[in-house]
Amino acid sequence: MAKFDIDTIRHSSAHLMAQAISRLYPNESVQFGVGPVIEHGFYYDVQMTSTLNEEDLVKIEDMMKTIIKEGLPIERKVMARDEAVDFFKKEGQDLKVELIEAIPEGEEVSCYQQGEFIDLCRGPHVESTSQLPQGFKLLSIAGAYWRGDEKNQMLQRIYAVCFQDRKVLKKHLMMLEEAKKRDHRKLGKELELFHFEASSPGAPFFMPKGAFVYNELIEYIRKLYRIYEYDEVITPQVLDSELWHTSGHYEHYKENMFFSKVDEREYAVKPMNCPCHMLMFKHYKYSYRDLPMRYADFGRLHRYEKAGALAGLTRVRTFCQDDAHIFLALAQVQEEIQRTMKMILTAYEMFDFQNVKVNLSTRPEKKAGSDETWDIAEKALKDALDNSGQEYFIKEGDGAFYGPKIDIDVADALGRYHQLGTIQLDFQLPDRFDLKFTTQEGGEERPVVIHRALLGSLERFFGVYLEHVAGVFPFWLAPEQAIIVPVNLDIHGEYARKLQKELFSKGYRVKVDDRNESMGYKTRQIQKAKVPFMLVIGDREMESGSVSVRKHGEKKTFTWSNDDLFSRFNELNSKKIPAEL
Numbered sequence: 001m002a003k004f005d006i007d008t009i010r011h012s013s014a015h016l017m018a019q020a021i022s023r024l025y026p027n028e029s030v031q032f033g034v035g036p037v038i039e040h041g042f043y044y045d046v047q048m049t050s051t052l053n054e055e056d057l058v059k060i061e062d063m064m065k066t067i068i069k070e071g072l073p074i075e076r077k078v079m080a081r082d083e084a085v086d087f088f089k090k091e092g093q094d095l096k097v098e099l100i101e102a103i104p105e106g107e108e109v110s111c112y113q114q115g116e117f118i119d120l121c122r123g124p125h126v127e128s129t130s131q132l133p134q135g136f137k138l139l140s141i142a143g144a145y146w147r148g149d150e151k152n153q154m155l156q157r158i159y160a161v162c163f164q165d166r167k168v169l170k171k172h173l174m175m176l177e178e179a180k181k182r183d184h185r186k187l188g189k190e191l192e193l194f195h196f197e198a199s200s201p202g203a204p205f206f207m208p209k210g211a212f213v214y215n216e217l218i219e220y221i222r223k224l225y226r227i228y229e230y231d232e233v234i235t236p237q238v239l240d241s242e243l244w245h246t247s248g249h250y251e252h253y254k255e256n257m258f259f260s261k262v263d264e265r266e267y268a269v270k271p272m273n274c275p276c277h278m279l280m281f282k283h284y285k286y287s288y289r290d291l292p293m294r295y296a297d298f299g300r301l302h303r304y305e306k307a308g309a310l311a312g313l314t315r316v317r318t319f320c321q322d323d324a325h326i327f328l329a330l331a332q333v334q335e336e337i338q339r340t341m342k343m344i345l346t347a348y349e350m351f352d353f354q355n356v357k358v359n360l361s362t363r364p365e366k367k368a369g370s371d372e373t374w375d376i377a378e379k380a381l382k383d384a385l386d387n388s389g390q391e392y393f394i395k396e397g398d399g400a401f402y403g404p405k406i407d408i409d410v411a412d413a414l415g416r417y418h419q420l421g422t423i424q425l426d427f428q429l430p431d432r433f434d435l436k437f438t439t440q441e442g443g444e445e446r447p448v449v450i451h452r453a454l455l456g457s458l459e460r461f462f463g464v465y466l467e468h469v470a471g472v473f474p475f476w477l478a479p480e481q482a483i484i485v486p487v488n489l490d491i492h493g494e495y496a497r498k499l500q501k502e503l504f505s506k507g508y509r510v511k512v513d514d515r516n517e518s519m520g521y522k523t524r525q526i527q528k529a530k531v532p533f534m535l536v537i538g539d540r541e542m543e544s545g546s547v548s549v550r551k552h553g554e555k556k557t558f559t560w561s562n563d564d565l566f567s568r569f570n571e572l573n574s575k576k577i578p579a580e581l
Helices: 006-024 054-071 081-088 094-101 166-182 184-190 208-228 241-247 249-256 273-283 330-351 371-388 426-430 460-469 489-505 520-529 539-544 562-576
Strands: 041-047 074-080 107-114 119-120 134-147 154-162 238-239 257-264 267-271 291-296 300-302 317-326 355-361 393-395 405-411 417-426 448-457 483-484 510-512 533-539 546-551 558-561
Touching: 006 041, 006 054, 006 107, 006 119, 006 154, 054 134, 074 081, 081 094, 081 107, 094 119, 134 166, 154 166, 166 184, 166 460, 184 460, 208 317, 208 330, 208 448, 208 460, 208 562, 238 241, 241 249, 241 267, 241 273, 241 426, 273 291, 273 317, 273 426, 273 448, 317 330, 317 460, 330 371, 330 405, 330 417, 330 448, 355 371, 355 539, 371 405, 371 417, 417 426, 417 460, 426 448, 448 460, 483 489, 483 520, 489 510, 489 533, 489 539, 489 562, 520 533, 533 539, 539 546, 546 562, 558 562
Parallel strands: 355 393, 483 510, 483 533
Antiparallel strands: 041 154, 074 107, 107 119, 134 154, 238 267, 257 267, 291 317, 300 317, 317 448, 355 405, 405 417, 417 448, 533 546, 546 558
């Protein structure tokens, strides 16, 4: 049997699914939209009277397997554009007709046929349905607007995963099951960390436990700032639209911004901090001795995301970045980028992200500035990465509109990569804001700006990290570090409360479980809450000045003296202190 690459198999499997739907619903006048290959599989958008459910997906899968056994030849057919329009009109495929009419006149249209089914497609495909492996699984159904436009009709989108053999499929499905258990939206609710309300879509409400974790993330970054010599600033959230015209955001980013009118003037809620930092640098006179100047800002940002794109903490409308802008001379860029890379990788090591992927994103089609300036900026980033010895990959056209960037992806515990940190080199905004500094010779020079984020959006990082650790935070970051359980509240309660106060005075987050419940119930609840330590106190512990300790996720217990307890907790808590340069 001929071997085909995975994208060809997935593309052909999408057609296989469409053919199966056509056979199962002959009286539905099913229309097919688009069915592209995506990561791990494919999807197809369909329009039909029936609303599909999970039972229907099983039927469609069975029909797909039947068509594979039939071994239907898959043949490419080429039609003239007008001929293709007429053909698909007769087939009642109005969505396909719309796609074909967008093709320039005179061009040929590629289609593929297998048995009674023919579909618009560039290909390539396998040569026969018998060459398709059965390593696929239809996962879910979601609503999707035709061509991504909410003004168009809603279609049903069927998602599928597809691999070259069943073993890989089985492994992937197991990973998906684990991912469901780790879903940060599910854990956020169960652990009382955060939730969402209909009154403010895309805006998380962090409960006390979640707010603690959120603030500890900020405090950790602040510790790095002290080591890496950053100065923190505070800037306004609402600014006159003229500022956004100056920065270029109005031209390049307007559709993602929130606007309001006050006193006949148009204002925008800031989606980014950078224009504010440009104003701050411009307000004072600086010389080469002041550079690099590093402004860090935890200001709240707002960006408009379509309702259908919102996804827990990973895609929100309001968030905070561990954002910073570094003003420096061009000659300082190499050293500063390498220093920033070290800072970012130090942070990821702290959060136990072991696999890191670095990407260099180059100029996009829609960009500000001249190609000459972009050439200088891209070379500077490339040279810095080359000199660092860090392996990296090129992502053509994925840069910001004002400059190229280094994006850093991290793999979570399930091997899924997430883009977190970024280093962007910007020649455009200093020019737009006419920024200058005094050189050693007494002249004036334009600074370069590095836009930099470590964890990125704190909301997004919170969601990614929560799934990475499956809700089991390290000791230093856990909102509750231990729960003391007296065996008999009347006899052991006072001793338990005394120990809690002593631990509290040393800065530990510990409470006493004084509920009138059985020991078994309390143990299950504490394990479910993913608290790092359960400390049990009975007669023996009171007499010896010790605690019976049970770590989260373990069934065995062991005994620590109170002195050991303080020493171990101190050791675990000290891990939140970042290393010096």
